[in-house]
Amino acid sequence: MAATFLLFLLHLLITTVPATQTKSSTNPFTEKAALIRYWNRKISNNLPHPFFFVSKLTPLSAVDAATFSNIASIDPSNLSTHLSSFCSSAALLCSPDLTPSLSSHPSNSDFTKYQSRIFTNYGNEAAGGLSSFKNYSDNLNVPFDSFRRYGRNSAGHDDSFSFYAPDGNVVTANFTSYGASTAGGIDNFTSYDHSSNVPDLGFINYAAEGNGRTSGFNFYSGNANSGDQSFSGYGKIGNGVIAEFASYGNNSNVIETGFANYGEDGNVNKDTFTSYGDNGNVPENNFRSYGSRANAGSDKFTGYRDQSNVGDDSFVSYEKGGNDATAEFNNYGKSFNPGSDAFKGYGEGSGNDHINFKSYFGDNTTFKSYAKTGIDFKSYHNSSSSPISTSAAMRPRINRWVEQGKFFREGSLKKGTFMQMPDIRDRMPPRSFLPRSISGKIPFSAAAVARIFKIPPGTAMANAVESTVGECERPPSRGETKRCAASAEDMIDFAVSVLGGDVAVRSTQNTKGAKERILVGEVTGVNGGMVTSSVSCHQSLYPYLVYYCHSVPRVRVYEAKILAVDSKEKINQGIAICHIDTSDWSPMHGAFVLLGHGPGKIEVCHWIFEGDMTWTIADRP
Numbered sequence: 001m002a003a004t005f006l007l008f009l010l011h012l013l014i015t016t017v018p019a020t021q022t023k024s025s026t027n028p029f030t031e032k033a034a035l036i037r038y039w040n041r042k043i044s045n046n047l048p049h050p051f052f053f054v055s056k057l058t059p060l061s062a063v064d065a066a067t068f069s070n071i072a073s074i075d076p077s078n079l080s081t082h083l084s085s086f087c088s089s090a091a092l093l094c095s096p097d098l099t100p101s102l103s104s105h106p107s108n109s110d111f112t113k114y115q116s117r118i119f120t121n122y123g124n125e126a127a128g129g130l131s132s133f134k135n136y137s138d139n140l141n142v143p144f145d146s147f148r149r150y151g152r153n154s155a156g157h158d159d160s161f162s163f164y165a166p167d168g169n170v171v172t173a174n175f176t177s178y179g180a181s182t183a184g185g186i187d188n189f190t191s192y193d194h195s196s197n198v199p200d201l202g203f204i205n206y207a208a209e210g211n212g213r214t215s216g217f218n219f220y221s222g223n224a225n226s227g228d229q230s231f232s233g234y235g236k237i238g239n240g241v242i243a244e245f246a247s248y249g250n251n252s253n254v255i256e257t258g259f260a261n262y263g264e265d266g267n268v269n270k271d272t273f274t275s276y277g278d279n280g281n282v283p284e285n286n287f288r289s290y291g292s293r294a295n296a297g298s299d300k301f302t303g304y305r306d307q308s309n310v311g312d313d314s315f316v317s318y319e320k321g322g323n324d325a326t327a328e329f330n331n332y333g334k335s336f337n338p339g340s341d342a343f344k345g346y347g348e349g350s351g352n353d354h355i356n357f358k359s360y361f362g363d364n365t366t367f368k369s370y371a372k373t374g375i376d377f378k379s380y381h382n383s384s385s386s387p388i389s390t391s392a393a394m395r396p397r398i399n400r401w402v403e404q405g406k407f408f409r410e411g412s413l414k415k416g417t418f419m420q421m422p423d424i425r426d427r428m429p430p431r432s433f434l435p436r437s438i439s440g441k442i443p444f445s446a447a448a449v450a451r452i453f454k455i456p457p458g459t460a461m462a463n464a465v466e467s468t469v470g471e472c473e474r475p476p477s478r479g480e481t482k483r484c485a486a487s488a489e490d491m492i493d494f495a496v497s498v499l500g501g502d503v504a505v506r507s508t509q510n511t512k513g514a515k516e517r518i519l520v521g522e523v524t525g526v527n528g529g530m531v532t533s534s535v536s537c538h539q540s541l542y543p544y545l546v547y548y549c550h551s552v553p554r555v556r557v558y559e560a561k562i563l564a565v566d567s568k569e570k571i572n573q574g575i576a577i578c579h580i581d582t583s584d585w586s587p588m589h590g591a592f593v594l595l596g597h598g599p600g601k602i603e604v605c606h607w608i609f610e611g612d613m614t615w616t617i618a619d620r621p
Contacts, residue, residue: 031065031435032057035488042492044501045618052507053613056545057488058432064089065435072441079442080452087453091432093170093543094453095144095461118146126154137165137173141429142461148176156184166194169429170541171227172459174202180209187215193229194222197427198541200460201229207243208236215243221257222250225427227460230258241269248276249283256284264289269297276304283311291319291327298326308335317345319355327355334359407591408605410578413558417520418565421513426539426611433545436487444486445469453543464541471540471548478584481551485537491547495535495615498551506559507613509573513562521561521570526616529556531580535615536608554581557616577614578605 027033035057036049058065068086071078079086087094123131131151137143143165151159165173171193179187187207193199199221207215221229235243249257255277263271277285283305291299305313319327333341347355405420412419433439442452446466449455455462472484481498485491495503506526526532534557537549555577562572583600585591591604608614 029062031060031062034062035435038489039492042496042501043503045504047504047618050505050507053488053505056433058090058435060090060435065437069435069437069441072438076442076448077452080454083452083454087543090434090438090544091430092434092453093142093429093431093461095142095455095459118148120148121152122147122150123157123159124149124152124154126151126157128156130158130160132160132162134162136161136163137168138163139167140165140171141169143168143171143173144456144459145171145173146176147174149180150175150178151182151187152177152180154179154182154185157182158186159188161189163190163194164192165196166191168193168196168199169427170460170464171196171199171201172456172461173199175204177205177208178203179207179213179215180205182207182209182213183211185213187213189217191219192217192221193224194219195224196221196227197225198460198464199224199227199229200458200463201227203231205233205236206231207238207241208233210235210238210241212240213238213242215241216246217244218246219250220245220248221252221255222247224249224252224255226254228256228258228463231260233261234259234263235266235269235271236261236264238263238266238269241266241271243269243271245273247274247278249280249285250275250278251280252277252283253281254283255280256286258286258288260288261292262290263294263299264292266291266294266297269294269299271297271299273301275302275306277308277313278303278306280305280308280311283308283313285311285313285315287315289317289320291322291325292317293321293323294319294325295323296325298328300328300330302330303334304329304332306331306334311335312340313342315343317348318343319347319350320345321349322347323350325350325354329355329357331358332360402590402594404594406606407594409595410556410603410605413520413523413560413576413578413605415520415522419518419520421516421518421562422607423515424508424607424609425511425514426609428539428541428611431543431545433488434486436489439486439490439544442486444472444484449543455543461541461543465543468540468542468546472546476550479553483549484540485547485549486542486544491537491549494549498535499533499615499617502618503615504618505613505615506557506575506608508575508608508610511610512571513564513574517565518571519563519565519568521563523558523560526557526559527619529558531556532616534577536577536612537615538612552577552579552614555579557614575608575614576605577608578603 032054039049068079071082083094122133136147137145145165150161159179165171173193178189192203193201201221206217207213215235220231229249234245235241243263248259249255257277262273263269271291277283285305290301299319313333318329319325332343346357403422406422408419442448446469449465450462455465476482483494485494531554534552534555535549536552537547540546540548558576560574560576561570562574563569564571580603582602582604585599587598592598595602
């Protein structure tokens with residue numbers, strides 16, 4: 001009798017799932033299948049369940065989901081005691097459990113790749129020869145790395161570090177000491193956290209207390225997106241040191257940077273800093289102490305914040321208390337769209353120094369406390385004294401931080417049009433939804449999530465969680481309806497509450513054509529190209545999938561075949577949304593920066609990026 005009932009139940013579950021569903025949910029006893037059944041109850045049409053949505057559903061089995069749900073029901077904090085199995089079985093984004101490596105590695109260890117550990121000692125007290133470290137924690141999600149000592153107390157020894165944590169996602173990294181207390185030889189650090197997404201970086205001492213050492217640091221956190229970074233000491237207390245720093249935080253987006261103590265207390269040093277924070281978008285730069293108390297030697301700073309967009313900058317103490325040194329600062333703040341600048345302390349307390357400052361640019365600036373003698377200050381520019389910030393030559397550079405193709409006019413969506421496709425790739429780390437039966441029991445607070453998922457305070461992931469919670473708790477804008485969906489069920493409920501039960505969800509099919517010139521093929525307007533409403537959902541950074549969803553009134557949505565320019569073959573199926581009413585948008589919105597005009601004067605279109613999606617009323621036959 002029991003067996004007969006079980007077969008009947010199995011038949012009932014299978015027959016309640018339409019034949020149009022994806023193959024990934026054919027097992028009726030999975031959480032995916034349960035969500036598909038929920039979808040079918042809430043959404044009245046019989047459209048296929050899109051793969052891009054189904055692929056984000058939890059991989060948890062029904063048994064595991066029930067187990068973790070019961071644990072969370074008693075106390076959500078108890079999930080932390082099962083974190084390893086919870087994260088792996090539910091495909092979540094969790095910080096690695098790092099074990100310190102306390103051993104010392106000699107210079108001939110020949111490392112080529114190393115990751116997910118706390119590294120303590122490498123190549124210390126070496127004499128002659130070369131230490132080379134090629135790759136540390138490259139291309140990882142949520143790396144939490146620490147490197148404590150590299151090449152300390154060496155004599156006549158060369159050290160080389162190629163790549164530290166490049167292309168990371170939600171990176172927390174700290175490098176304590178590289179090449180400290182060395183004599184002779186060469187230091188070379190090629191790249192530290194290049195092209196990272198949401199980094200939280202620290203570098204404490206590079207080539208401190210060197211004697212007759214030549215040091216070079218090429219790239220620190222270039223092309224980074226969001227996050228914070230700091231550098232505490234470069235070449236401090238050096239004697240007869242030649243130090244070069246090529247690039248710090250250049251081409252970064254919404255980065256907060258700090259640099260303290262460059263060449264401090266140096267004796268007969270030759271220091272060069274080529275480029276700091278150039279081409280940044282809305283940076284917050286803070287530089288404290290360049291060449292303080294230097295004796296003899298020479299310092300040169302070529303470019304600080306050149307060609308950046310808006311942001312806030314502070315520079316405190318350049319060549320303070322130096323003696324018989326030569327210092328040169330070429331360009332400060334030569335930005336095309338100025339923000340807030342403060343420069344304090346130039347050459348104060350110096351004796352017999354020869355200091356040149358070639359150009360200082362910017363509005364809303366303060367320049368305080370600089371030496372009145374021994375300084376050749378060649379030019380100070382602001383909008384009233386120089387046309388530099390608004391000249392025709394500079395004006396085209398304003399578009400550099402609004403990627404070409406990110407926004408376009410509706411007229412571009414025509415067959416045969418050539419367009420630049422922006423980078424539509426999803427830069428978020430892979431994660432899955434949690435079932436509502438679990439996510440609904442986890443308090444939506446940064447403190448609770450950090451406790452349950454053991455997220456160390458002050459790390460990039462901790463900062464990201466706080467940002468997500470803050471954005472979700474923000475009151476809606478005028479005319480906006482919003483909700484943060486912490487489960488797939490939440491997203492379905494919100495879309496249905498705004499648009500009704502007869503809805504469809506779309507996203508661009510893949511990322512082919514990203515950052516390339518494309519040819520627009522056949523274009524079809526959703527709902528006949530009529531003005532409609534939609535719900536747009538964008539990923540937020542969290543241990544499990546959380547989407548920020550909001551209503552978007554008065555839009556037209558299009559499906560467009562994307563063709564390769566050379567072969568004319570279809571490479572993608574793009575979804576574009578055109579906002580008809582832009583009257584409430586900020587005049588500084590990137591769309592107007594790129595396209596001109598202003599709020600309410602033009603419609604603005606953009607592609608739906610990978611990982612994001614838009615809901616509309618379903619098409620009528």
